[in-house]
Every structure is written in structure tokens, then in C-alpha cells.
Amino acid sequence: MRISIYCILLVLMSSSCTLLRTRNIVYFSDLPKDKPIITEQISQDKGPVIKPEDLLSISVVTLNPESNMLFNTGVLLPVGGSTGMRQQQQGGNNDATQGYLVDDQGYIEFPVLGRVKVAGLTREEANNKLTADLQEYLQEPIVKVRYLNFRVTVIGEVSNPSVVTAMDDNMNIIEALGMAGDLTLYGKREDVLVIREENGTRTMARLNLNDSNVFKSPYFNLHQNDVIYVEPDKAKVAGTGFVRRNWGFAVGIVSTALFLFVR
Template sequence: MKRVAMFIIAALAMAGCTTKEDFVLFHDTNISQPNAGKQVIDLTSVAKYEYKIQPHDRISITMYNHPELGTTSTASQREDTRGVLVDANGYVRLPLVKNVHVAGLSQRAAQQKIEKAYSAFLEDAELYLEVLNKRAYILGEVKKPGEVRLFNEKATLLQLLAQAGDLTDSANRHAIVVLKNRYNKVYTETVDLTGPNSIKLANLMIYPNDIVYVAPNDIKSINVGISETNPGLQLIGNIIQPAVQVKYLGD
């Protein structure tokens, strides 16, 4: 969560010093640039998005004809012990085939690569691979901030807000910020849930490692500012009060 928090701070800082045109929400790798200096996203290619396996992911492998070679997991196991871990160098260690590099591959590509490795030992090496720890993050003015597991690899913004228990009374419904890290760049979109297109915007797709930040409204910002200022004012008052009392007694 510390890494996520640092990412949000950096992303918001970047968003604050750029125009809205500089960062456009997108869900895929096809980017067109009709205007110099602007990133314009081809939203028609949304369905082509595929999660790429990363170091420290946990993956599950089911071997259809050789179940003893799969990664056995039970429902009672903790999520951080299920499946098999992709190590820091992007390799996964499996029976017979030993180390296979899967980082940077989609689930389908990794599945085909491992099947090919097993085909050197087995005639019927068919398997199913799944990443177990796909998460998105929702922070800020929601009732249950934190990680949200994505069972279907994606969820709508509305579903994510629902899983977070809805917005708090202090949420700014005009400023739901969606942050996506693509090609080592942060792309942001500020969503207004009160406008005429709110239903359409609520159905924006959220993918693994995307971050949704719900900003506080102006009233809460003012209250927070006052609460942060009060200790300083009290300290000044404590310093000044004896001097005032001495002057009063002297008069």
C-alpha cells in the first residue's frame, strides 16, 4: 500500500502541472497522435487489453491430464500462499521443466510457453494458467478504501465504488480521479458522477493495478485546513497569553 500511495502522490503532482489534454484515460496499447504533444487514446480497442504477468505475482496452473503437476490450492489457504510465486527475476519454478520465464507475458502467452516446455516430457501437456492476485485500488473518500480483487480481470468504476461501500458524505462527486500506469507514464481522467453522462462514465473499465482516488469536497478541505491550523494558533496563544497578563497586571 505504501508503493500505491507514493504512486498516487506522484501521479497527482504530474496531473496538477499539466493540462487535461495531456492525460487521457485509456485501456489499451494503441495510441494515435493527431496533434503534437497530445496523447489520444483509441477507445475502440478496449476489449484487446490483456494483463501482463509481473514479478511477485502468484499464478495457478491446472494440468488437465496430469493434475499432480499442477499448483494445488485449497479454499482454506491464505491468498498469499496459493498457487506459485513468480520470483523477482520473472521466473516460475515448476516440476519437470524447472524455471520458466513468464514476466511480461499475458496469461495466454505464458500458458502456451509452459505447455511447450512440458511437451518435451509429456505427450498431452494441456494446462490452464490464471493470475491469482489481480487487484485495483480505491482510496480517498470511500467507506472501505483499499485493494479490490478483480475476479474477471476487470470491473466497471461503478462496481469498484460499490465494493468500496459507496462514497462518504465528504466525497467530491465531481472529482473521481482514475489513474493508469502505461508505458511508464501516468494517465489520468477526472470523472464527474453528477453530470448528464454520469452513467456512461460510471461504466468505465478498471483493470489490474489501476487506481481510483475520490477527492474530498471543499467543505472537508476547509475543515481539515482549520484543524491543521488550530494547534499552531493555540501555541501562539499560549506564548502570547503570559505577556498579556504581565502587561495587564503592570497597568
């Protein structure tokens, strides 16, 4: 009798194990093991550009303290975009900071200069533009532009799906996945989807994190408001459906087996 019970349990375990299959969970697994140091040129990427609704911190340093006070101001807005605004209005978030909001036409309102178009520029290009424009009024100004609301969304088969933020525009997909708790064992490392919207166009690119060539992809370094989706392995999808469909049957079999066993 006990042998029969063991056979039944073995069949149930075997049927569930067939839902799993071998998956490569090693990042950049194609890198040679016999080379302790591998050097390659970093592909030149212009990087993310400033877009409408971006919130910028712009600091201006001069030899004149009064000028510093004049230029280092902005519109008082909560960090986090429209969601943060709603939370503040509802009394749920009082964390606000001064920044320059890029309007729908791509302009900011800057002291003395008035409306300045910054959309379409990288942070470095915006630095250079504002520095050149301010030299007419200031002596040797030092301008620094950075994002106050640079964020990407990570969803799917990761430990902590979330919106992750950075204080600048220097974030790559590995950093974003790490901030989201990394992929689970069921996450498809060879098929990670990056969704990007720029200039009225939505682009979707699939990256293979098992392949070291991912470093050369223009989607390895992330842009503002990118969405990363990690697709679950088919084994998890099938396994979830199997358990849902056969849960009652499995419980009945195990209960009966245990009853016969104790007798």
C-alpha cells in the same frame, strides 16, 4: 427577543450552507434518457500483464493422474503478498495456498520445464505458452492460469477505504468502488484518480464517472496494484475547516440563544 434569536440561528445556518454547492452525483449522466437500450463496441484492451511478485495459480489437466499431481504444485505462500507473509510469521494469519511466485526477473519455476518467463504476458498468453511447452511431454494438456493476489487499493472519499481483491484480472473501476462501499456524497465523481505503475513508469489518469466515455478509457479496466483515489469536494474541506475554527464560537452562540429562549 425570540425573533432576534431566530435571526441569529438563521445566519449561522446560512453561513454553513454556503459551503455546499450543487454536485452531479449521477454516474454516466450524459446517457440519453429516451433510449432504453444503447449498444456500442467494447474497446479492445490487452488487459493486465503478469509482473514480478505476482502469485499465480497454474493448473494442468491431462489424462494421466500422475502427471496432474506432478504439475499441480507450487510454492506454499500466504495469499496477500508481503503483508500476508508478515502476518503469518507473527501468527496472525495461517491461510496459505500453493502458487507460483514470479521472481524479480519475471520467471517461475515450473516442474519439468524449469525456469519459464511469464512476465509481460497476459493470462491468456501465459496459458498458450505453457500449453505449447508442455505438449512436448504431455498429450493434449489443458492449462489454466489465474491470479492469487490480484488487488487494487481504493482510498479517499469512499464509504470503506480498503484493499479489494479479485480471483482473476477482470475488475473494473465501478466494481472496485462498489466493493469499497461506493463514493460518499462529497466524492468528486468527475475527477477520480487512477495511479498505475508498470515497467518502471508511474502513470496517473483522471476519470470522469459522470461521462459515459469513461468506458472507453484504458484505465476503466484495472490492472494489478492500481490505486484509486477519490478526491473530496471543496465544500467538505472548507466545511471541516470552518467547523474546526468556529466550533467554540458556534457552541457559545447556540447556548446563549437556548438560555434566552427558555427564559
